[in-house]
Amino acid sequence: MPRTTKVESPSCPPFRALTTDVLGLVKVIETRGEQSGAAAKVVERWGDPDSSKSVVSASILDREKDPLLGVARKSGLIDVISVINGDLRHSIPNVCQDGTRPEDDPIVGLHLFKKQRSESSTRSCTSLTCTTKGYVRIESFEESKSPADSIRDPSPTSWNVCGSGNILCSNVEENENYALFGGKGVEVNVWDLQKCTKIWTAKSPPRNSLDIFTPMWFTSTTFLSKDDHRKFVAGTSCHQVRLYDISAQRRPVMSFDFRETPIKAVVEDLDGHTVYIGNGSGDLASVDIRAGLDSYLRIWDIHSRQLLSAVFLKQHLTNVVFDSHFRTQDAAGSAPEPLDVNEVPCQDEDDEAMTTKRKKTSKGHGDSRSKKKKSRKTSKED
Secondary structure, eight states: OOOOOOOOHHHHHEEEEEETTTTSSSSEEEEEOOSSTOOOOEEEEEEEOOOOGEEEEEEEESSSSSSSEEEEEETEEEEEEETOOOOOEEEEEEOTTTTOTTSSOOOEEEESSOOOOOOTTTTTEEEEEEEEEEEEEEEEEOOOOOOOGGGSSSSSSSESSSSEEEEEEEETTTSEEEEEEEETTTTEEETTTTTEEEEEOOOOOOOOOTTOOOOOOOEEEEESSSOOOOOOEETTTEEEEEEEETTSSSSSSSSEEEESSOOEEEEEEETTTEEEETTTTTBBBOOOHHHHHHHHEEEETTTTTTEEEEEEEEEEEEEEEOOOOOOSSSSSOOOOOOOOGGGSSOOOHHHHHHHHHHHHHHHHHHHHHHHHHHHHHHHOOO
């Protein structure tokens, strides 16, 4: 037996995060971090489980007053809800082009603009959506009495960012003037959102020493710095991480492999020169709480690289965003009670119940056989 040492986990700092999943649920996870060993817990759950409402993309309008969360669903519907209480504010119907069904051209990118792009009303909100086939749409909408009757922009801006292939990832830089797009069969490219024009397209790396060409298959992108849109990082399905500088050249200025599974997430650090990487196996190059396929939300300390807390959320997670204005003291004076996530129906529960039943049944047969042996032994003694 190997010798093991128990490591005490420190308390998790105060934070609030919202996750979305394949059943269309939005769950709020909080930790107060006021006592030793404080763990993150699910305190609220918004929506009813429905696989047809699976969330494929999410974006948070992270502001001090009235923060909003946008979720793009599998059905093509975009819901904008309050980060504070989960109330539905806007509901935008199918945004597909040319009558295409949402299932055939799902949304892969969603961004809620922080800057006011519409001058008609202060109660308006502007979103950018991008579909698999590359249809990008910038649309403003205003609140009304009914969320489903939100007043939409009569003349939204739309264009196509690819002629072939499938868009799999997109990202909008901090100042919201430029956006990245890339995917399978689509080289990563940069667009000017004010003019709706492409300003740069990457060039594939040359063949390697074995004359093997790496196909275009980008899975995630992020701008490296908030103050410079010219540098960004992209992850590929071929487990490569590439650094681009559009002011230097079209090919990556640096490229390296990370393990052996596709890159699923690349995230920039606040310092402007650190990137956290997560892959399909759940491996982390440094720290990335979005990387995980086992339905856990994990919180890490980026300095000590120690796990602070983990929350099991049952469904396969699709997104996670942070509420940066969360405070440990509620206005009402008390924190909501944590929810029991086991109340959500899931196929895994049925399988687990069936396994348990089989175990009980086999155990019962074992008892009957032992009783028969005992009876035979008693009869011989008699």
